[in-house]
Amino acid sequence: MAIDEEITLKKLEVFLAFMRLGSLARVAEEQGQSTVSVHRALHSLEEGLRCPLFKREGRNLTALPTAYALAKHAQRAVGECEEGIRKVRELAGFDAGRMRIGSLYSLTLRCIPQLLIALKLRKPDLQVDLTLGSNEELLRSLADGRLDAVVIGVQQALEDKDLIAVPLFEDEVMLAAPLGSPYAGLARIDLQTMRDEKFITLGGGFVTADSFQHAFRQAGFVPETVMRVGDIFSLINLVSGGIGYSLLPGRVAEFSSRIQLIPLEARYVSHQRITLLLPRNRERDPNLLALAAECRMYGKHSPLR
Incomplete structure (x- = not known):
């Protein structure tokens, strides 16, 4: 069914304002129009729908059941249009607050x-x-x-x-160990010496998990991973508690004073x-x-x- 040209979004806005305020004068004030223009918009909307929306009682308009039915759908239509306009303007960089x-x-x-x-x-x-x-x-x-x-x-x-x-910036990936670990005094760590150690890592989808896998591919073995966690804070706490070692970027050093970050030997080094x-x-x-x-x-x- 084709939409009659008399039915416009602006008229639907005026109609919704009237349904909310119930007064031609108050709608005119809110919309910045004359009461005559508001009345004309509502009348032309009825003409476009080809059915009455209001009952005239003297100079007042009383909403009919058809008006309440239209209001329900008009609210969605106007709301969707407003949201679409907002998104388009934001996409173009205008009025994006x-x-x-x-x-x-x-x-x-x-x-x-x-x-x-x-x-x-x-x-x-x-x-x-x-x-x-x-x-x-x-x-x-x-x-x-x-x-x-x-x-x-x-x-x-x-x-x-x-x-x-x-x-x-670029960040170097290092071994994360608890304070006082057997590796604490090393300037650089050879991952080959850690074949028997237990490790903790982040779950899939994290760049640090990718760095972990890359380093051990270079080392030529799959480490024993005792736990995978969903956030780096939990991982740091588990390492500091002695549950296992991990590989972490240098930027996390300030998150905890209870872990030590030890650089890897050059052949294992990767950067984020x-x-x-x-x-x-x-x-x-x-x-x-x-x-x-x-x-x-x-x-x-x-x-x-």
């Missing part, structure tokens, strides 16, 4: 707080939603449009034509590249441009570069 950023748990001590403080100084009115998770979860949310940008670790430069990458990723089709978004600028500034002054 909120940004959704994703990051790793291990970046929440220094990197992410400093970036967010700098971003707020640059854009005081911008509201930021921060989501923490694994690389896999965050990249999926970025692809689905649930996040506007992510700051994550990657093992090697991403070759994705749909994403723009802004590097911040901490990188901002944002959609290429939004490279002109003013908020993302501001975030990228702060990431570049952070990269220039980071002690971990």
Whole structure:
């Protein structure tokens, strides 16, 4: 069934305002129109629907059951349209008062707080939603449009034509051991000497889990993994409690004074590249441009570069 040209979103907005306020004068005041214009909009809506919505009682209008039925659907239609307009304008970088950023748990001590403080100084009115998770979860949310940008670790430069990458710093992966372990005095550790040790690692999808697997592929054996955990804080606590060893990036050293990070021998060394990723089709978004600028500034002054 074709929609009559008399039925417009603007008229539906006026209609919903009348259903809410019940007065032509109050609707006119709210909408910035005359009462005549409001009355004309409601009358033309009835003409477009080809059925009455109101009963005239003197100078007043009383809603009929048809008006309540229309209001239910009109509310959804107007709401969906408003949401669509908001998303399109945000995608184009206009009127976007909120940004959704994703990051790793291990970046929440220094990197992410400093970036967010700098971003707020640059854009005081911008509201930021921060989501923490694994690389896999965050990249999926970025692809689905649930996040506007992510700051994550990657093992090697991403070759994705749909994403723009802004590097911040590189972080070396090391052995995480409890204080006073037999390896405490070593300048560098040979993983071959740890074949009989027990290890803890993060679950799949985390860049640190990828680093763990890479190092032991270089060592030529599969370590005995006694536990896999879902966040880096639990992993650090388990290592400090003597449950097992792990491989962790250098940036976590400040999370706990109860573990020691020992560099690996050169043949096992790998680095995580901490990188901002944002959609290429939004490279002109003013908020993302501001975030990228702060990431570049952070990269220039980071002690971990």
